[in-house]
Amino acid sequence: MGQFLFLLALCALGVRFWPSEDLAQPEQDLQARTCHRLTELRQLAAAGRVAAMVTLGQSFEMGHGLEQNPDSARAWFRKAADAGSAEGAWQLAILLAADTSPPEAEIRELLNRAARSGHAAAGWKLGDAWESALGGPASPDSAFSWYRRAAQAGVDEARTSLALCYVSGIGCTPDTVRALGWMQSAADAGSARAQSWLGRWRLSLLTPADSLQALHDLREAAVKGEGQARVQLASLLGQGPLAWRNERESAFWLRLAAHSGEVAAWTPWARCLEWGRGTRASTREARQWYQRAAEAGDGLAALRLGRMHREGRGGRNSRQQALGWFLKAQQLGETEALHELGRTFEHGARPGDARWQGAVAWYRVGVQRNQLDCQLALARMLHRAPASADEELEAWALLENAADRDHREARLELGRWLLEAEPENGGAARAWQLFQQAIAQGSRDALYTSGQMRLRGQGVPRDRHEAFRFFHRAAERGLAEAWRELGNCYRFGWGTATDFRQAEQCFAQARLLGAEVPPP
CATH class of the missing domain: 1.25.40 (Serine Threonine Protein Phosphatase 5, Tetratricopeptide repeat)
Incomplete structure (x- = not known):
């Protein structure tokens, strides 16, 4: 070729030019x-x-x-x-643009000379230079002007750039109709960037017809190598409507995007490798991709990499490495990293020692930044070993606040505290309300505790049939203790007919999931 x-x-x-029959001569000729x-x-x-x-x-x-x-x-x-x-x-x-340290001013001058001599593609890139301030000042008006000249000359990518100007009002008045016209023109001519943008735009319309067309546009752009389209298509196939979901194809596009240098694909691809979603699981490779993404400035990747180092997944565990990545994630704006920093210090800590104080300090920073997991964790620490009556009061206030802000685990924890502290003074009734709210948020532990309350008549009327239903729902969600209580229901006929065989099956499942089951 x-x-x-x-x-x-x-x-x-x-x-x-030599006659065509000469082409059949030997290689040396x-x-x-x-x-x-x-x-x-x-x-x-x-x-x-x-x-x-x-x-x-x-x-x-x-x-x-x-x-x-x-x-x-x-x-x-x-x-x-x-x-x-x-x-x-x-x-x-x-050629100069491919240098390690490209001479931006010279590149801009060369593009200007070529564009003013009628080179349409150079006009498009000159528009980029004016928009991004490459080698000189930025000028939205000049960028728009050169994009328009190149687009009118038939440069497909210039049509896409001109459409984006109309979308954002760069050098012109925003005009959705003109934007869509130029974008569709570029897409029809085969521009992967335009097809990708149209796909994302149609998704925002939320109509079935537009969504199907969006899927088509994104797939077309992805096949042509457009990185953003590959990432968006993978997201749709992995998390979109059930009829579209295909984990293997989603992972396929993420892998292509990641290996072609699309930074936005690195963290989702690492997640696929970490959990084996649509591809072979490899925690070692997941670590590597998370690290690349974290070093490129992705706070979520730094957070997940810290967890892998702390837990020893994909390599040996290292508390210091974990702390380093959690600190980086926090610096990159991931407030969840504050909770992970606190957890890392809290592990193995004793009340009052340096680790304990470090955990409290990080949790307090999280509380100041409205991180509810930190609020719950700090409340637990202060409640477990309060240094004063004020700290005990602070623990209750923190937990109440987190529960009022719809934090599921805070509602569950506050309900448990109320059952322990004041079961006969309205505490059980309030706890019941909190558990029902947590159930509505998907808590299986709240289902189990509600079953216990119904079984004992604690704060609510005793109802063994209702208790059985709570245990059954919690067991279906994989809670070992719920399987054990379900076995007791079958064994003693609580809310259901006595069935020793069914009871033993429930006990076996409870043991399999790690619950202690007393001998018969």
């Missing part, structure tokens, strides 16, 4: 002819033919008939550009 493109370029320059063509090409370039200069530059850049040599490519592109070639200026700008 490379030889064909090279021959085609020579043909366009007027270089003598083909190489000899290539050297002869290069000689002719050099002669044309020396005679001032700028097209020959550009073709020589491309040959050195791509290694077509020559050994790759970026310096020689740059030199020939510069000669062509200095001779007034728009294509030479464009190719030199592209």
Whole structure:
């Protein structure tokens, strides 16, 4: 294919072309002819033919008939550009942009020269330079103007950029109709970026027809390699409507996006690897991807990486490494990291020691930032070992506040405290209300405790049938203690018919899940 493109370029320059039957000659003959063509090409370039200069530059850049040599490519592109070639200026700008430290001002000047000479693609990238302040000041008006000129000249990506200007009002008045018109035009011409944007926009309309079209648009863009489309498509396939869900395909697109350098895919792909969702589980690889994402500034990745280090998943456990990543996550704005920092200090701590004080300190920072998990954890610590009556009062106040703010575990904990502290003074009735609220939020522990209250008539009328139903619901959600109590119901006929065989099956399930079951 490379030889064909090279021959085609020579043909366009007027270089003598051999008859087609010569193409069947041995490889050495083909190489000899290539050297002869290069000689002719050099002669044309020396005679001032700028097209020959550009073709020589491309040959050195791509290694077509020559050994790759970026310096020689740059030199020939510069000669062509200095001779007034728009294509030479464009190719030199592209080559310079790939440098480790690209000369932004020179790139902008080259794009300007090429664009003003009628090079449409250079006009599009010049619009990018004006929008992003590459190599000079930003100017939304100039960006819009160059995008429009390039779009009208048929550059598909310029149409997408122009549409985004109309969306956001960059250099123009926002105009949704024009934005959609240009975006659809770019998508119809095959722009993956436009197809991706249209897919995301149609999803926001929340109509079945638009959602199906969105799925189609995103898939088209993903197939063409558009990274954002791959991430969005993976999200739809993993978490969208049930009819669309396909964990394996979701993981497939995330893997492609992650390996192609789409930073937004790194954390979700790591999560797939961590839990084996749609792909083979590998906690070691998950750690690596979380670390890449965390080092790129993803706070959620840093948080999850800290947990893996603390728990020893994907490698040896390291409390210091965990603390380091939790600190980074907190610095990146993940308030949940404050709770994890407190938990890490609290593990193995004794009341009053350095770890205990460290945990309290981090939980207090979390409370100041309205982190409800920190509020619950601090309340538990102060209640467990209050240094004074004021700390006991603070614990109750913290828990009440978290429960009032709909924190499920805080409601469950407050209900338990009330049952212990003042069961006969309205505490049990209040606890019952809290447990029902927690049940509505999906708490299986609240189901179990409600069953206990019904069985004993604690704060509510005794009702063994109702207790049986609570235990049954909690057991269905995998709570070991609920299976044990369900076995007792079958064994003693509480709320159901006595059934020793069924009771033993329940006890066996409870043991399997880790609950202690007394001998018969």
